[in-house]
Amino acid sequence: MEIPDKIKNIKIFIIDDAASVRSMTSTILCDAGFTNMEEASDGINAFKKLQSSHYDFVICDWTMPNMDGLELLDTVRKNEKLKSISFLMATSVSDATSVKAAIQFGVTDYITKITKPFAYDILCQKIVKALVK
Numbered sequence: 001m002e003i004p005d006k007i008k009n010i011k012i013f014i015i016d017d018a019a020s021v022r023s024m025t026s027t028i029l030c031d032a033g034f035t036n037m038e039e040a041s042d043g044i045n046a047f048k049k050l051q052s053s054h055y056d057f058v059i060c061d062w063t064m065p066n067m068d069g070l071e072l073l074d075t076v077r078k079n080e081k082l083k084s085i086s087f088l089m090a091t092s093v094s095d096a097t098s099v100k101a102a103i104q105f106g107v108t109d110y111i112t113k114i115t116k117p118f119a120y121d122i123l124c125q126k127i128v129k130a131l132v133k
Contacts, residue, residue: 001124003033007131010056012037015046015072016090017064021113025059025090025123032124043067047075050082057127062091062098070098070105077106086130090123 012034014025022039029037038055040046044066050058058076062069069089076082086108094112102110109126 001032001121001128003124003128004132007056007128008033009036010034010131011054012127013046013049013055013058013060014039015041015043015058015064015069016061017041018061021061028123034127043069043072043075046072050076050085051079055085057086057088057131059088059090059123062089062093062102070101073102073105073107086127088126088130 012029014022014029014037016022016025016039019041022041026037026039038049038053040049042064046060047067060069060072067075069091073087073089076085076087083106087106089102089107089110090113091111092113099110108130111122111126
């Protein structure tokens with residue numbers, strides 16, 4: 001998938017407790033043409049970074065220590081400064097109840113991890129869909 005030039009330098013925040021998943025996600029994004037990414041390993045550290053820096057797009061795992069992805073999403077949506085940030089839940093949690101909960105908390109989109117964290121095209125499509133209007 002071709003990434004529009006106007007979003008290649010957006011600031012993407014990858015939040016996952018697994019370093020290998022963060023690295024793979026970052027590699028996928030770099031291969032797609034994105035150039036500006038940061039990472040965090042749990043929701044508490046992520047929220048601190050979200051408060052102190054600007055991000056255009058969040059890719060967040062659900063199951064993490066300290067503050068899980070749903071709690072982080074809820075905290076972000078309740079924060080006046082952060083509530084409009086695009087938030088993609090990227091997780092192996094895929095049951096209907098969980099997906100509905102994420103929607104109720106205001107997730108922008110949802111992607112499930114299968115054998116790899118996720119397919120290159122699907123991840124890129126979700127970012128473009130959220131940011132290109």
